[in-house]
Amino acid sequence: MLHSLISKFDSNIDMADAHCDIPCGIYDARIVTYYAVSALRQIDILLSLNEKGLSETGFAMQVARNTAKKEEMAEKCKHEARIIWGDFMKPKNQEDMAKCHDAAHAIMLAGSAVKQDLHREDGEKLVAAANAFAEIFWASKGVKTKKVKTPYAPNIEVVEPDL
Amino acid sequence: MVKVVKVRGKSMAPTLAPGDYLIVTKARAIRSGFVILVNHPKFGVIVKRVTSVSNRLIELEGDGPESTASDALGEVALANVIGRVRLAITPTGLKKL
Numbered sequence: 001m002l003h004s005l006i007s008k009f010d011s012n013i014d015m016a017d018a019h020c021d022i023p024c025g026i027y028d029a030r031i032v033t034y035y036a037v038s039a040l041r042q043i044d045i046l047l048s049l050n051e052k053g054l055s056e057t058g059f060a061m062q063v064a065r066n067t068a069k070k071e072e073m074a075e076k077c078k079h080e081a082r083i084i085w086g087d088f089m090k091p092k093n094q095e096d097m098a099k100c101h102d103a104a105h106a107i108m109l110a111g112s113a114v115k116q117d118l119h120r121e122d123g124e125k126l127v128a129a130a131n132a133f134a135e136i137f138w139a140s141k142g143v144k145t146k147k148v149k150t151p152y153a154p155n156i157e158v159v160e161p162d163l
Numbered sequence: 164m165v166k167v168v169k170v171r172g173k174s175m176a177p178t179l180a181p182g183d184y185l186i187v188t189k190a191r192a193i194r195s196g197f198v199i200l201v202n203h204p205k206f207g208v209i210v211k212r213v214t215s216v217s218n219r220l221i222e223l224e225g226d227g228p229e230s231t232a233s234d235a236l237g238e239v240a241l242a243n244v245i246g247r248v249r250l251a252i253t254p255t256g257l258k259k260l
Binding site: 002003004006007010013014015016017018 | 166167168169170171172173174175179181183184185200206207208209210211225227252253254257
């Protein structure tokens with residue numbers, strides 16, 4: 001009863017942290033785009049397996065391995081975006097808040113689509129969503145961005161900080 | 164001085180849970196075993212248990228297994244102590260510390 005009574009004054013009560021981990025303060029959206037590109041690469045590899053003349057067993061093994069990796073990369077992309085979204089992003093106004101949430105949500109949706117099926121456009125959507133998220137992230141830190149093509153397959157444009 | 168703060172985090176479980184309110188008073192002396200509120204130079208205002216006191220410095224640790232390790236918390240100057248936690252107001256009642 002006393003607890004619920006005091007909780008009505010929450011906005012005036014200071015917090016006392018009982019840390020469970022060590023906040024390092026290191027947040028970097030490049031890891032989100034890194035995993036998005038990796039997921040797209042796995043899609044490309046899977047889509048090209050038919051042309052490799054693999055034995056039935058070899059094909060099955062390769063599909064299993066690349067599918068597992070595709071799902072892992074998509075999940076890591078979602079995971080890293082969630083950390084930045086939840087722990088770092090503190091939008092200053094309603095408009096920024098909406099942009100930030102939309103970008104993070106787009107990663108969640110595209111990441112799930114990449115995991116569920118095998119369409120290149122889903123991978124491209126995930127990279128695009130990661131790029132949009134990265135732009136918002138770097139803008140919030142006052143850092144300019146540039147678009148560069150990855151110097152490795154799938155040679156897709158990613159947003160990088162212009163440091 | 165009496166201060167009321169709210170716990171955030173699980174490092175003091177099972178003694179304290181996130182959302183518990185703490186009644187903190189100024190402490191004349193700090194001894195091992197006390198649960199205190201301290202202004203940590205790196206982690207801000209934290210609630211931890213004192214494990215040792217020496218040369219105007221104290222060592223801290225959480226009660227829970229997931230707490231930030233005491234070596235990461237380092238030693239904190241006694242001057243940074245805000246007060247001693249005397250009472251926890253939990254959703255199920257009061258807990259004297």
